[in-house]
Amino acid sequence: MADKYNVEAAEILANDALRLTISEAVPIYEQLLATFPTAARYWKQYVEAHMAVNDDDATKQIFSRCLLNCLQIPLWRCYIRYIRKVNEKKGVEGQEETRKAFDFMLSYVGADVASGPVWMEYISFLKSMPAQTTQEESQRMTAVRKAYQKAIVTPTQHAEQLWKDYENFENSVSRTLAKGLLSDYQPKYNSARAVYRERKKYIDEIDWNVLAVPPSGSYKEELQWLAWKRFLAFEKGNPQRIDSASSNKRIVFTYEQCLMYLYHYPDMWYDYATWHAKSGSVDSAIKVFHRALKALPDSEMLKYAYAELEESRGAIQYIRFLRRTEGVEAARKYFVDARKSPNCTYHVYIAYATMAFCLDKDPKVTDETILHS
Numbered sequence: 001m002a003d004k005y006n007v008e009a010a011e012i013l014a015n016d017a018l019r020l021t022i023s024e025a026v027p028i029y030e031q032l033l034a035t036f037p038t039a040a041r042y043w044k045q046y047v048e049a050h051m052a053v054n055d056d057d058a059t060k061q062i063f064s065r066c067l068l069n070c071l072q073i074p075l076w077r078c079y080i081r082y083i084r085k086v087n088e089k090k091g092v093e094g095q096e097e098t099r100k101a102f103d104f105m106l107s108y109v110g111a112d113v114a115s116g117p118v119w120m121e122y123i124s125f126l127k128s129m130p131a132q133t134t135q136e137e138s139q140r141m142t143a144v145r146k147a148y149q150k151a152i153v154t155p156t157q158h159a160e161q162l163w164k165d166y167e168n169f170e171n172s173v174s175r176t177l178a179k180g181l182l183s184d185y186q187p188k189y190n191s192a193r194a195v196y197r198e199r200k201k202y203i204d205e206i207d208w209n210v211l212a213v214p215p216s217g218s219y220k221e222e223l224q225w226l227a228w229k230r231f232l233a234f235e236k237g238n239p240q241r242i243d244s245a246s247s248n249k250r251i252v253f254t255y256e257q258c259l260m261y262l263y264h265y266p267d268m269w270y271d272y273a274t275w276h277a278k279s280g281s282v283d284s285a286i287k288v289f290h291r292a293l294k295a296l297p298d299s300e301m302l303k304y305a306y307a308e309l310e311e312s313r314g315a316i317q318y319i320r321f322l323r324r325t326e327g328v329e330a331a332r333k334y335f336v337d338a339r340k341s342p343n344c345t346y347h348v349y350i351a352y353a354t355m356a357f358c359l360d361k362d363p364k365v366t367d368e369t370i371l372h373s
Contacts, residue, residue, distance in 0.1 A: 004035055005213040014042055022049050033066075036211050038260040040072035047075075051082055071256050073114045076105050080121070095129055110150070111253050113196060113203060116158025119151035123165070141173060153188045155196035155240065163189050195240045202231040212263035225265065228258045232271075248279060266292070266299040273305070277347050280354050282313050312347040319352055 003009075010032055017025040017032075029046040036042060043066040050058040063079055083101040087094030102122045109115055126144045131137040148166040152159065166185075170178035205227040215221050235254045238247040255272045262268045269292035276285035289306040296302060315338050323331035335352045338344050 005211075007211050007213065010036065010211065014045060017045070017049070022053050022055070025049055038070055038212050038263050040066070040070040040075040040260065043070055044075045044078050047078060047082075051078075056086065068108070069256075070260060071109050071112070071253060072260070073109055073112055073118065076109050077118065080105055080118070084125075098125065099129075106150075108253075111154060111250055112257075113156050113199060115154065116151075116156035116162065119147065119154070119156070119162060120158065120165075123147045123151065144169065149185060152185060153192045155192045155199055157196065157200075159189065159193045159196055163193075191240055198239055199234070202227070202234050206231065206261075208261075210261055212261055214264040225262065225268075228262060228268070232258065236275075251275065263295055266296055266301050269296070269302060270305055273309070277309060278350065280350060282309065282316060282347060282351070285309060286313065308345055309347060312345045315344070315348050316351040319348070 013028055013032055017028045020028070025046075029042065029049075032042050033039065033046065043062065047059055047062040047066075050062060059082060063082070067076065067079060080101060084098055087098045090097070102125065106115070106118065106122065109118070123144060126140065126147055129140055129143075131140045148162070148169060151162045152166050156162070167178070167182060170181055205223075207224055210224070215225075232251070232254055235247075235251050238244075240247075240250075242250075255268075255275070258268060259272065269288065273285040273288040273292065276282075276288060286306075286309065289302065289309065292302050293299070293306060319331050319335055319338070322334055331352075335348070338348060
């Protein structure tokens with residue numbers, strides 16, 4: 001086990017692969033990535049080797065294997081570089097494909113503190129799109145404005161530069177209109193900038209270059225584990241006071257980044273799944289458990305927690321079915337019986353409380369149920 005996860009040996013292999021032909025390097029990359037499936041820098045090196053020999057099929061296949069599990073800016077910028085290259089001579093159709101790729105990318109990594117240059121590149125791309133008619137020009141301006149307005153409320157290290165660029169943009173369009181828009185967005189930008197400074201304190205405690213290896217109990221590992229715990233607690237506090245959907249998206253992003261490094265820590269997978277369940281998304285929790293058990297198939301803790309959640313899901317689905325087919329009273333009676341079972345978990349309570357609040361508009365039942373939970 002120790003040899004398999006030898007970080008020094010992995011680095012030597014990765015460096016050796018750079019000097020080999022692509023056919024010789026492929027087995028080395030596959031071996032490295034079977035051991036370190038969340039190592040974004042190895043995925044980037046692997047895909048760049050295929051890009052260098054213009055192997056489009058292999059390039060696309062590698063991106064499809066790694067992007068959603070490696071939310072890391074350099075890897076995603078490599079992806080957008082590839083998309084721009086293959087679409088540059090395809091005219092309007094190619095520009096639309098590139099725009100979609102930017103949107104796709106920003107929906108996954110746009111919240112990263114290092115995403116500033118990506119927002120700038122996207123805005124620059126939108127500004128460069130041709131506009132033949134007044135309507136097209138208006139559409140382009142609107143697209144640029146929307147991109148700026150999303151970028152300036154995102155806490156990144158380039159927030160100040162993006163704000164200056166946005167001010168210049170609005171003033172170049174209309175000084176009168178700019179005054180109102182800028183005064184609307186100034187407080188949101190100030191909040192994003194303040195949150196970035198707070199967030200940076202947590203981010204600076206994390207080693208972003210380590211490979212994911214099983215914990216050995218070292219002091220350095222414990223510090224990293226604690227740093228991630230603190231960072232997650234900070235994000236769960238919704239420091240930017242954004243709406244709950246945006247805040248949850250931010251928390252998901254932080255968990256996903258955390259698991260790139262703490263991939264072999266069952267407690268982190270469990271935390272992530274439990275957070276989803278407590279947020280009312282049992283299906284998302286189930287998906288996390290599926291990934292967790294693929295990563296750590298021998299974890300008894302994860303197996304037990306997953307089985308417990310599946311059992312709860314069955315009860316939740318039956319309560320919903322009764323509510324739809326037989327009404328509120330039948331659902332309530334089943335819930336009262338179900339909670340007497342020693343296997344009834346808090347997930348059932350939360351689902352019932354959510355149903356009582358959303359469908360029956362009964363805050364009293366909701367409060368009491370959550371209290372029992």
